[in-house]
Amino acid sequence: MAHTLCANKRIRQDSKKALANKANKSKMRTVIKKFLAAVSSGDKAVAAEAFKNAEVTIRKISTKGVIHKNQASRRVSRLAVRLNAMG
Numbered sequence: 843m844a845h846t847l848c849a850n851k852r853i854r855q856d857s858k859k860a861l862a863n864k865a866n867k868s869k870m871r872t873v874i875k876k877f878l879a880a881v882s883s884g885d886k887a888v889a890a891e892a893f894k895n896a897e898v899t900i901r902k903i904s905t906k907g908v909i910h911k912n913q914a915s916r917r918v919s920r921l922a923v924r925l926n927a928m929g
Contacts, residue, residue: 866908873899877921886928893925 844850877892897918904914 863908866903866906870899870903870909874917874921878924881924881928884928886925889925889928893921896921 844853873892873896877889877896880889880892883889900909900914900917903909904911909917
């Protein structure tokens with residue numbers, strides 16, 4: 843149990859930040875799944891639109907510090923490879 847006011851405040855702040863980070867990661871996973879579903883459906887236009895949405899979301903989450911910028915670049919790159927493989 844925390845003994846000081848600042849320690850109690852830090853606990854409150856950390857729990858809020860953890861919830862926000864969890865929501866952002868969940869949103870990222872959701873847009874990636876939507877993109878993969880669009881790729882598997884075979885419609886290139888829908889997949890391209892889903893890719894744009896996924897890229898924006900992933901990059902925005904990396905700027906907030908939820909994931910590292912290199913991880914964001916790696917994820918976007920792998921999605922781009924899947925999109926380009928559609929032909």
